[in-house]
Amino acid sequence: MSKWDEIKSRLEHLGGSVELLAGGHKLSLMKLHDRKRIFVRVYVDDLVKMEWTEAKDEQPVHSEGRFWRPMKRAAYPKKVYTSAKRALGKKEADRMVTPRVIGFVPDFGTEGAAVAHLKKHFPDLEILEPKEPKA
Incomplete structure (x- = not known):
């Protein structure tokens, strides 16, 4: 079993968790x-600070943001494309409706999405063994 499969299996059930070093x-x-929504949240050094969500030029401002999911949004919805194309031209209309990274969020929709992000950006991460509860 690869480390990626092990991470997925530990997060398979609600309440599942895994600690990593990356x-x-x-x-x-977790x-x-x-x-009604089920998701995987990533805590960096046991914290989630909202200032880490900031993006500049589609890159995280704070280094902790690189562990989170990039959130992409377009400046305008696609339904304004045809009228913007007539009024402003194709190049400007394309720029208006193209999604860009506007921030980073600590939540992933599924464990597979979280693992795919970590696999792409941190291929050399380590799984930390769970601590034994004290009796």
Whole structure:
């Protein structure tokens, strides 16, 4: 079983968690729910700070943001494309409706999405063994 399969299997069930060491930081991945939505949240050094969500030129401002999911949004919805193309031209209309990274969020929709992101950006991460509870 590869380390990627092991991470997925530990996050398979609600409440599942795994601790990793990547890029000099301790990552804690937990499968949580918020009423009807189930997601995987990534804690960096046991913290989630909203200032880490900032992006500049589609890159994270803070180094901790690179462990999170890039959130992409377009400046305008696609339904304004045809009218913008007539008014402003094709090049400007394309720029208006093309999604760009506007921030980074600590939540991934599935464990597979979280593993794919980590696999792409941190192929040399290590899985930390779970601590034994004290009796």
